[in-house]
Amino acid sequence: MKRIVVVAAGLSVPSSTRLLADLLGGAVERSVEARGADVEVEVVELRPLAHALADHLLTGFPSGDLATAIDHVHRADGLVVVTPVFAASYSGLFKTFFDVLDQDALDGKPVLVAATAGTARHSLVLEHALRPLFSYLHAVVVPTGVFAATEDFGGTDGALEKRVERAAGELAALVAGGGSTSTADVDPAPRPARRATVTPFEQLLREAGGDSVR
Amino acid sequence: MQIGIFTVGDVTTDPTTGRTPTENERIKATVAIAKKAEEVGLDVFATGEHHNPPFIASAPTTTLAYIGAQTERIILSTATTLITTDDPVLIAEDYAKLQHLTDGRVDLMMGRGNTGPVYPWFGKDIRQGINLAIENYALLHRLWREDVVDWEGRFRTPLHGFTSTPRPLDGTPPFVWHGSIRSPEIAEQAAYYGDGFFHNHIFWPPSHTAQLVSLYRERFEHYEHGPADTAIVGLGGQIFMRKNSQDAINEFRPYFDNAPVYGHGPSLEDFMEETPLTVGSPQQVLERTLTFKEYAGHYQRQLFLVDHAGLPLKTVLEQLDLLGEILPDLRKGFAEGRPEHIPEAPTHASLIAQKAEVPA
Numbered sequence: 088m089k090r091i092v093v094v095a096a097g098l099s100v101p102s103s104t105r106l107l108a109d110l111l112g113g114a115v116e117r118s119v120e121a122r123g124a125d126v127e128v129e130v131v132e133l134r135p136l137a138h139a140l141a142d143h144l145l146t147g148f149p150s151g152d153l154a155t156a157i158d159h160v161h162r163a164d165g166l167v168v169v170t171p172v173f174a175a176s177y178s179g180l181f182k183t184f185f186d187v188l189d190q191d192a193l194d195g196k197p198v199l200v201a202a203t204a205g206t207a208r209h210s211l212v213l214e215h216a217l218r219p220l221f222s223y224l225h226a227v228v229v230p231t232g233v234f235a236a237t238e239d240f241g242g243t244d245g246a247l248e249k250r251v252e253r254a255a256g257e258l259a260a261l262v263a264g265g266g267s268t269s270t271a272d273v274d275p276a277p278r279p280a281r282r283a284t285v286t287p288f289e290q291l292l293r294e295a296g297g298d299s300v301r
Numbered sequence: 302m303q304i305g306i307f308t309v310g311d312v313t314t315d316p317t318t319g320r321t322p323t324e325n326e327r328i329k330a331t332v333a334i335a336k337k338a339e340e341v342g343l344d345v346f347a348t349g350e351h352h353n354p355p356f357i358a359s360a361p362t363t364t365l366a367y368i369g370a371q372t373e374r375i376i377l378s379t380a381t382t383l384i385t386t387d388d389p390v391l392i393a394e395d396y397a398k399l400q401h402l403t404d405g406r407v408d409l410m411m412g413r414g415n416t417g418p419v420y421p422w423f424g425k426d427i428r429q430g431i432n433l434a435i436e437n438y439a440l441l442h443r444l445w446r447e448d449v450v451d452w453e454g455r456f457r458t459p460l461h462g463f464t465s466t467p468r469p470l471d472g473t474p475p476f477v478w479h480g481s482i483r484s485p486e487i488a489e490q491a492a493y494y495g496d497g498f499f500h501n502h503i504f505w506p507p508s509h510t511a512q513l514v515s516l517y518r519e520r521f522e523h524y525e526h527g528p529a530d531t532a533i534v535g536l537g538g539q540i541f542m543r544k545n546s547q548d549a550i551n552e553f554r555p556y557f558d559n560a561p562v563y564g565h566g567p568s569l570e571d572f573m574e575e576t577p578l579t580v581g582s583p584q585q586v587l588e589r590t591l592t593f594k595e596y597a598g599h600y601q602r603q604l605f606l607v608d609h610a611g612l613p614l615k616t617v618l619e620q621l622d623l624l625g626e627i628l629p630d631l632r633k634g635f636a637e638g639r640p641e642h643i644p645e646a647p648t649h650a651s652l653i654a655q656k657a658e659v660p661a
Contacts, residue, residue, distance in 0.1 A: 145566030148505055150575050284485060285520065288493035291486055295436035295455065 089262050091115050092163035093130045096170040096181035097203070104203045105132070107235050108169040110248075111201055114255035115167060115262075122263035129163075131156045133180050140183045149187065157188060165197040165262040166226070168217070172204035176216040185224065193226040197261035199254050201233040210234040229257035302635040303646045304628065305345025306338050306621070307380035307537060307604040310358030313611035316559040321611075327357045328364070330614045334607075335368040337618050339375040341625025347380035347410065347604055350387075353419055355561075362395040369403035376648065377403060380499075380604065381412025381480045384441070385433040386423035388457070393444040393465040400470045405649025410499050410535075411438060412480040413487075429456070431486050438479075442494065445474035473656065476647040478535055478602075481513065488513050492520030492532070497646065499535035502593075503606060504563065506575050510536065511596040518598065531644055535602035536593055539578045542623045546581035552616075553580045560610035583627045591634040599639045601646035603631075 093112040097104030112128045119126040133140070139153035149157055160166065170181035185193075200217040202209070213232035221228045231254040239247045310331060314321040322330065335346040346368065349358045358364075365377040377399070382392060392409075400407045413430045420427040436454050443450050444465040452460040469475070478497035481487035482505060491498040498517040500510045514534055521532035541556075543549035550569065557569045557580075572578055579589040594600060605624065608617040645651070 142567040142571070146504065146563060146572075146575075148509070148575070150567065150571065285489060285516070286486060288489050288524075291431070291435050291489065292439060295432040295439070 089119055089124050089126045089164045090159075090162060091119070091126060091128045091165050091167065091258075091262065092159050093128060093167040094133065094160070094169065094181075094184065095130060096133045096168075096178050096184070098134055098171065098178075098180070102171075103235070103237065103240060104169050104171045105130075106240065107201055107203055107233065108167065110251050111167045111169065111199060111233060111255060114251045115165070115199070115258050118252075118255045118259035119263050122259055124263045126262075129159055131159060133184055136184070137180055140180065140187065143187045144183065153187075156184075157192075160188065161192050163196065165199070165258050166193070167199045167201065167258065168221075169201040169203070170217070172202055172209040172212050175209065176212060177202070177220070182220075185220065188224075191225075193221065193224040196226050197229065197258055198226040199229050199231075199233070199258040201235075201254070203235050205237050207234075207236040207238065210236070227261060229254060229261065231257055302632060303344040303376065303602040304631060305343045305347065305376070305378075305602070305604050306334070306607055306624075307345075307347040307349070307378075308334065308358070308606065308608050309349040309351065309380075310356050311561070311609050312355040312357060313561065313609065315611040315613055316555045318613075324357050326614075330608070330617070331357070331364060332368055332371070333614060334617055334621070335375070335377075336371055337621045339372045341621050342628050343375065343621075343624070345376045345378055345602065345604060347378035349380050349414070350383050351414070351419075352383075352386075352422065353416070362399045365407070366399055366402055369399070369406060374406075376406050376408060378408045378478075379410050380501075381410045381414050383413070383415055384411040384437050385413045385430050386415055386420060386425050387437075389437040389441040390444065390457075390460070390463075390465060393441055394467070396475055397445070397465065397467050397469050400475055400649070401467055405470050405473075407649075408476040408478065408647075410478040410480045410497075413484075414480075425456070431484065432456075434487065435490060438477075438490065442474075445469050470649065471653055473649060473652050475649075476652060478533075483509060483513065485513065485516055488517035489520055492517050492526070493524050495521065495524065495526035497533035497535055497601070499602070499604075500537065500597075502537040502577055503539045504576060507577060507593075507596050510577075514597045514600075528642075530598055530640070531642060533602075533644070533646060534597055534600035535604065535646070536597055536600060537577075537604050537606060538590060538593070539606040540586045540590075540620070540624075541580045541607075542583050542586055542620060544582060544623075546585055549580050549582065556610040556612055562610075583623050586624075587627045587630050587634065590631060594635070599635075599643045601644070603635075 093108045095105050095108035116126050116128045136153045139150050143149050170177040198221050200213050202212050218228050233250050233254050312327050338346045348361050350361045351358045361379050413434050417427045450463050478499040479487050479491035480499040502510045518529035518532045522529040541553040554569055558564055579586050607620045
């Protein structure tokens with residue numbers, strides 16, 4: 088079973104960001120299935136998590152639904168992330184969600200980046216803001232990003248749909264082709280909340296460099 | 302079971318009056334709180350150590366010696382001793398001296414609790430925090446156990462033919478706890494030496510505490526100090542009580558909402574749900590505290606934080622009276638279901654007795 092998690096940072100109801108997120112989620116689902124794999128798509132809306140995200144910044148730990156959402160992202164085989172454009176970049180809410188993930192949460196994970204805005208003039212936000220952010224987080228960002236201005240939703244030429252299909256195909260190829268760090272077709276063990284691996288004490292002492300004269 | 306209080310010595314404005322205590326008032330208040338802790342029957346008073354405002358907790362051995370002279374019975378501890386930036390030689394000497402002056406009523410809790418800017422003031426680098434904690438304690442451990450030490454390490458001037466003085470009282474070093482909130486390396490360190498492990502258990506969910514405590518217990522057994530359930534565990538906790546629980550909530554809320562450590566974040570109610578913070582009636586504090594052993598196992602030391610966030614001294618002393626009232630029930634509750642083989646926290650007397658048992 089491949090798990091796709093769609094992170095949507097839209098604020099209004101209904102939201103064009105959510106609309107684009109659903110288009111992408113559906114397309115990825117079809118595309119992964121077409122490659123012969125079972126798939127499950129989960130949408131994480133950030134708006135109801137806004138308070139919990141601010142609290143996390145102040146307390147250092149996630150509460151309730153936010154902890155569940157973070158866990159979903161950790162366990163995903165691929166991500167679709169969609170943000171509205173605020174002040175020429177991703178929204179603060181969107182960034183905060185990725186700020187509070189564990190440092191290695193997105194290592195090697197395939198990610199499809201997408202954004203919405205009122206005007207097409209913001210279309211390069213994907214290349215200027217989202218792609219560098221996810222590269223920094225060591226995610227594998229698919230070549231095609233999906234940007235939708237208001238006018239795109241009313242288009243009759245099918246341009247947005249084509250771009251959605253193309254991006255979804257790229258993500259599906261990575262996910263179904265085993266591009267993710269978690270490729271087993273079995274449920275991975277739940278990830279611990281924090282790392283708690285053991286480094287034997289003698290090794291810790293050697294690393295410290297001390298106690299060399301007995 | 303040892304039950305006591307720990308303090309970080311913060312100077313914080315009382316949000317209900319706008320008044321900030323002077324350093325002198327706060328230092329004297331710390332002494333008054335410690336004396337009151339003994340008076341109501343608590344077992345331990347522990348003070349933190351910080352070298353930056355808004356804290357008055359530097360020079361802990363001075364504070365503890367002054368308290369030691371005015372008390373008879375209570376164990377004096379730290380919470381925490383900064384093993385990263387303090388010189389282990391000075392720790393060895395200062396606390397051995399304190400041990401002599403107080404007839405052995407001393408133990409220590411090691412911690413890294415410094416902020417980035419503090420490290421360089423003492424010539425250290427926070428990126429080496431864990432390594433400093435490991436190496437410095439390795440030296441401290443030897444200084445208390447070997448009369449003459451030869452040492453070369455990475456962080457400190459070498460020692461050749463060095464003797465730390467005075468030697469520990471009765472040739473028995475103070476018991477050491479290692480405090481950590483989220484570093485498995487420190488749980489490992491505590492387990493390796495067979496020392497105690499303390500989790501501050503206040504700002505984080507119990508699941509974090511449980512994870513580190515169980516790691517420490519497993520590794521304690523791995524290093525052959527005894528079965529995992531006999532490892533020496535301490536927990537913090539934070540409480541505010543009034544006879545009527547709604548009064549406790551109403552009175553504590555402005556302190557919570559404005560406290561530098563968690564103010565302006567989650568609501569008091571949310572924070573109580575997510576972390577061990579308990580604000581309510583003495584009965585509620587009693588019941589909640591007794592649930593800690595469900596995820597930490599039968600443990601040896603429970604310390605409460607009662608004097609922070611700008612709470613006035615009068616209120617803190619009232620908290621101690623209320624704590625004194627539930628103390629017999631707390632002890633009874635902790636004893637319930639506790640297997641015979643679970644040891645008490647080591648004291649100077651028990652460590653000497655233990656040494657006498659080991660054939661030379």
